[in-house]
Amino acid sequence: MPQFFITSADIERNRCRIGGDDYRHLVTVRRAKPGDAIRLRDDRGASLTARIFRITDEFIEAEITGERLAPQLPVEISLCMCLLKGGNFDTVIEKAVEVGVARIIPVVSERTIPHPADGPGRVDRWNRKAEEAAKQSMRESVPLVGRIIAFRDLIASRSDPGLLIAHPGASVSMKQYLHNRRPCAVSLLVGPEGGFSNGEIEAAEAAGWTSVNFGASHLRAGTAAAVLCGIIMYEWGDDFPGTGTDA
Numbered sequence: 367m368p369q370f371f372i373t374s375a376d377i378e379r380n381r382c383r384i385g386g387d388d389y390r391h392l393v394t395v396r397r398a399k400p401g402d403a404i405r406l407r408d409d410r411g412a413s414l415t416a417r418i419f420r421i422t423d424e425f426i427e428a429e430i431t432g433e434r435l436a437p438q439l440p441v442e443i444s445l446c447m448c449l450l451k452g453g454n455f456d457t458v459i460e461k462a463v464e465v466g467v468a469r470i471i472p473v474v475s476e477r478t479i480p481h482p483a484d485g486p487g488r489v490d491r492w493n494r495k496a497e498e499a500a501k502q503s504m505r506e507s508v509p510l511v512g513r514i515i516a517f518r519d520l521i522a523s524r525s526d527p528g529l530l531i532a533h534p535g536a537s538v539s540m541k542q543y544l545h546n547r548r549p550c551a552v553s554l555l556v557g558p559e560g561g562f563s564n565g566e567i568e569a570a571e572a573a574g575w576t577s578v579n580f581g582a583s584h585l586r587a588g589t590a591a592a593v594l595c596g597i598i599m600y601e602w603g604d605d606f607p608g609t610g611t612d613a
Contacts, residue, residue: 369405369413369501371508377430382406382416385425392426404428411435411506441602442468442551446520447591448558449473449480454588456495459511461592463499466599468551469510470496475517477560489513517566520555521573528552529575532594533567534584536577540594543578544601552598556591 370392376382384392392398398418406414406428412435416428445467447458455472462470472489492511500508515523527549530540555575562570567577580594 369407369504371407371409371497371501372414373409377408380430381419381427382430383425383427389424389426393421398426403431405504406430407504407506409507413504413506439466439468439599441549441598442526443595443598444469444471444524444526444551444553445591445595446471446473446524446553446555448475448517448556448587449478449514450558450587451479455480456492458588458591459492459495460499461588462595463496463505463509464503465592465595466505467509467595469512471512471520472514473517473520473555474514475558475566476563478558518569521570521575524553526551526553529555529573531555531562531567531570531575531577532557532580532590533562533577534579535567536579538576538578540578540580540597543576544598548602554591554594554598556587556594559587 370384370388372382372384376384392404398404398421400418400420402418404416404418406416408414412433414430414434415432416430419427419429421427443466445458445462447455447462447470449455449472450458459470470492472492489511493508496511497508499505528547528551530543530552532555555570557566571577580590580597585593
């Protein structure tokens with residue numbers, strides 16, 4: 367069963383109430399009933415086990431039966447992802463959340479095809495997708511999908527210790543970069559299907575970003591985002607416990 371997010375304010379005398387969409391999902395999809403065990407995650411990142419005490423027409427009341435504090439992520443990854451066609455950006459959000467990114471920032475670059483005219487509505491939908499993926503993958507918190515930002519504003523605004531831009535023609539490989547340093551936070555910028563222009567690469571490098579290539583194969587944009595985030599998390603996550611699959 368996936369986990370459900372609550373806040374500390376939802377808990378009173380070791381019991382909590384679950385309403386809204388989570389209530390409807392538990393009742394109509396999961397067919398929950400009194401006595402069932404459920405997983406919860408609070409706003410501190412703690413993993414809670416609970417047992418359903420009663421079900422009303424508006425909410426579920428559950429009793430907290432156990433608590434385990436969440437381990438810290440080995441590195442805070444901000445995935446700065448250029449917009450993609452169709453539902454590909456939705457897939458990137460899902461996979462990035464599963465891998466363990468801290469946040470996702472949608473970016474408009476020179477070769478970005480979708481027009482961000484309906485940006486606010488899309489950002490709300492993307493955040494719902496991130497929450498769904500966080501529930502399913504047992505994340506300790508829901509990564510935020512930020513507002514859509516222009517490429518040049520993005521490269522000027524990030525100040526993480528590690529600033530990486532994915533570029534197949536870069537002289538530095540991701541492997542070399544990861545072996546030579548280990549920052550506590552990194553921003554990874556991945557381009558659209560057509561990649562970045564030469565001018566964008568030059569502008570990013572002038573702003574302090576390091577261009578890195580990712581091997582002999584040219585990955586599709588959505589694949590590159592998931593693979594590179596996974597490589598960073600793996601390489602710098604030697605001591606990170608509690609990972610696994612649902613297989």
